[in-house]
Amino acid sequence: MALQSSQHLKSKTMPKIIDLQKTIYNSSNPTRKRLHQSRFGWVLKKIYKYSDIKKSAVEYGPGSGIYLNYLDKCNEVTFAVDIEEIYLDNIKKNISSYKNLHLLVDDIQNSKIVDRKFDLILCSEVIEHISNPSAAINNLFRSLNDGGIVILTTPQKFSILELCSKVALSPIIIDITRKIYKEPIEELGHISLLTSNSLHKIILESGFEVLEQKKLGLYLPLIAELGFDKFIVEIEKLLSHVHITWPLWTQCYVLRKS
Structure with a gap:
């Protein structure tokens, strides 16, 4: 199961969460790894497509900072913004390796x-x-120059993974889940999950134009834990082909301020 941490956990848990965020992209479980890597790959392609070395970029909620190196290389100046200073402190340790990164x-x-x-x-x-x-x-809309781009991803409210997580990450079951995966596992911390329709409505009401959108990331309980990810990938392709995308975990958007 793919697991992500809350951006608003207490500071004493932050080092654990930063380690978790690094683990999930290289998980020993094929499905867990794919779910995060597929999102990472999609976002990375959009960074390369829409960046400009003469312009400015910002990432809100950079977490462990996996995208910052790419944003920094592809834009003239890059900002990392978070409400939790401990995330920024972790990034600050390696700030000399960036071309022009600022923390706010x-x-x-x-x-x-x-x-x-x-x-x-x-x-x-x-x-x-x-x-x-x-x-x-x-x-986000107010923070953009005219013609500016937002790359946005968030889970789907009723995706299979989110529904299963309510059980697998409950206080009673989470220790069993940790034993199954033998990797860092934390509660998701998802307090404001949105359906595709709800998010799309907010996006349009904010004034954005939708340039691109995609749903990705299928999780199937038990099949994923047994390691049969190739089968899950084929099912995801079939669902996408027939436009049944509600079971997929992540909704991805490229938005423009016209």
């Missing part, structure tokens, strides 16, 4: 930096962790 503390729901305009914004796996996704998306 800010709350995406009540942003104080909306007047600092950007050309590209990455917001991946963030809005499900906050209480007001609508306010966050409105602030």
Whole structure:
């Protein structure tokens, strides 16, 4: 099972969460690894497609910072913004390896930096962790220059993985889940999951134009734990082909401020 941490856990848990975020992309379980790697691959392609070495980029909620190196290389100046300073402190340890990276503390729901305009914004796996996704998306719009791009990903509310996680990551079951995976496992911390229709409505009401959208990431309980990921991949292809995408975990968007 693919597992991600909350952006708003207590500071004492942060080192554990940072380690978890590094683990999930190289999991020994094929499905867990694929679910995160497929999202990573999709986001990376969009960073390369929409970045400009003469422009500015920002990532809200960078977590362990897996995208920052690519944003830094592809844009003139890059910002990493998070409400939790411990994430930024972790990134700061290696800041000398970046071309032109700046770290800012800010709350995406009540942003104080909306007047600092950007050309590209990455917001991946963030809005499900906050209480007001609508306010966050409105602030993303306000933070963009005209013609600017947002790369946005978030889980689907009724995806199979999210539904199964309510059981597998419950306080009673989570220790069993950890024993099965033999890897770091934490509760997801998803407090504001959205359906595709709900998110699309917020996006349009905020003023964005949708340039691209995609759903990806199928999880099938037991089959995933037994390691039969190739079978799951084929089922995902079939579901996508017939446009049955609600079971897929992640909804991905490229948005433009017209």
